[in-house]
Amino acid sequence: MVGGSGLLAIGAVERATRDVDVVALRNADGLRNPDPLPAALQAARERVARDFSLPPKLYALVDQGPGKHEEDLRSLGPTVNELRAAARWSRSQDPSEGFEQILRQTLSHLGVDDVDLGT
Amino acid sequence: MSISELKREVAQCLRDFAWGQWGQMGVLAATDRSDHWAADPEALLLLSFEVGRGDPRLFDEVLDWTVLNERLISVQRLRNLARDDDDRALVEAVLGWVARRKRRARLTAKVPPSASQPVPFFRGSEVAVTDPDPAFLAQGFLKPNLDSRGRSQAPDLRLPINFAFRMRGLLGVGARAEVARVLVTSAAPRLDIQVVAASTAYAKRNVQEALNALRASGAVRSSTIGNEQRYEVSPEAWARLLAIDQLPLHVDWPQIFSPFRRILRWLEDPDNEALSEYMRGSESRQLLVELAPDLRFAGFDVDVAGPTGADYWDHFAATLQRLPLP
Numbered sequence A: 001m002v003g004g005s006g007l008l009a010i011g012a013v014e015r016a017t018r019d020v021d022v023v024a025l026r027n028a029d030g031l032r033n034p035d036p037l038p039a040a041l042q043a044a045r046e047r048v049a050r051d052f053s054l055p056p057k058l059y060a061l062v063d064q065g066p067g068k069h070e071e072d073l074r075s076l077g078p079t080v081n082e083l084r085a086a087a088r089w090s091r092s093q094d095p096s097e098g099f100e101q102i103l104r105q106t107l108s109h110l111g112v113d114d115v116d117l118g119t
Numbered sequence B: 001m002s003i004s005e006l007k008r009e010v011a012q013c014l015r016d017f018a019w020g021q022w023g024q025m026g027v028l029a030a031t032d033r034s035d036h037w038a039a040d041p042e043a044l045l046l047l048s049f050e051v052g053r054g055d056p057r058l059f060d061e062v063l064d065w066t067v068l069n070e071r072l073i074s075v076q077r078l079r080n081l082a083r084d085d086d087d088r089a090l091v092e093a094v095l096g097w098v099a100r101r102k103r104r105a106r107l108t109a110k111v112p113p114s115a116s117q118p119v120p121f122f123r124g125s126e127v128a129v130t131d132p133d134p135a136f137l138a139q140g141f142l143k144p145n146l147d148s149r150g151r152s153q154a155p156d157l158r159l160p161i162n163f164a165f166r167m168r169g170l171l172g173v174g175a176r177a178e179v180a181r182v183l184v185t186s187a188a189p190r191l192d193i194q195v196v197a198a199s200t201a202y203a204k205r206n207v208q209e210a211l212n213a214l215r216a217s218g219a220v221r222s223s224t225i226g227n228e229q230r231y232e233v234s235p236e237a238w239a240r241l242l243a244i245d246q247l248p249l250h251v252d253w254p255q256i257f258s259p260f261r262r263i264l265r266w267l268e269d270p271d272n273e274a275l276s277e278y279m280r281g282s283e284s285r286q287l288l289v290e291l292a293p294d295l296r297f298a299g300f301d302v303d304v305a306g307p308t309g310a311d312y313w314d315h316f317a318a319t320l321q322r323l324p325l326p
Helices: A004-009 A039-051 A056-064 A068-076 A080-093 A097-109 B003-022 B041-054 B056-068 B075-081 B085-099 B160-171 B175-185 B193-200 B204-216 B235-242 B253-268 B277-297 B309-322
Strands: A025-027 A030-032 B221-225 B228-232
Touching: A039 B277, A056 A068, A056 A080, A056 A097, A080 A097, B003 B041, B003 B056, B003 B253, B003 B309, B041 B056, B041 B075, B041 B085, B041 B253, B056 B085, B075 B085, B085 B253, B160 B175, B175 B193, B175 B204, B175 B235, B193 B204, B193 B228, B193 B253, B204 B221, B253 B277, B277 B309
Parallel strands: none
Antiparallel strands: A025 A030, B221 B228
């Protein structure tokens, strides 16, 4: 883990972070690609998303790129309005320009172009 | 509200309820209750086994009743109602205990003995168990080896609460009696087989056979609505047959008692006392999500959404306090 969540994990800070950046997983052979995350971590992620009413799929898609998250999101069949609402929430979680840019690209990829992200 | 405060409240409520029910069913207990519903004997037994772990006198009186009235009890149904390993261990421990006093093939344990280190059966007990009961020990419990007190009586079949025993007297201990009980007491005019199976805790195949037999005898009617067969009875005809002015009420006890057993175990688990506030909220949410289908089947309006994060705990506690255990 890197960033604030990494500092939190080693006890260097106590402040909660908005996200957890996992860049690698360590096993007996060394470091490996963290995608896919172990089932237990995926379950924990889904539970936290549920407990805090996070729309996890769109956020995960923007945050971690296409692949399984896109499949999962499409399988849910969200309406345009649901995607707009999820986009506004996702934007509120990460106000950075970089995140907004990827969020707009992702929405466009999903067929939603006219979203007011409050910026 | 802390977990221990909620635990005390829920456990006391369940103990009072169990004593009040058994007091009308033949256990030596004073009660001023006069309930108008039909009890579900096996569901109440299973609940009482769990609740009795916090009330040794209740547990021993229920054991006493069970050994006296074992012919009125469906062992198969008791086993069907066991939802998890904790339930199964309780059922097999009690059946093993009864089997040592009444030699019956149907009471033979179906679950292999526990391989784990035995734990005290009664919660909070600090008394060393020097002579553990072998039937309980086989299921991993240390319980004092006490004999039946012989103080219980047979249920008074005139009371509405004992309606299930009346149906068993009429139709025998088995699926037919339970199917008839549910159909006769249900407020719904007709029921489909899934609902009857869930309410009776028998497999659909057994319920279908029972319904076919009752229909062939003219005691039950069926009609097809859409693709589904619905079953109904004439409550008036059954009331005349049984010489009852008012038929007792139906309550889906298995779907009420199973959640309460899990809630009680969760509240009793010392590991949960050590959870962070967020994890306590998360775990209680998970529990309520898992229990909601049963509670909704039983007619309770359960809102699983609630507030986010740690605040969910207060929602969970408030939901439990609103659950109308009658």
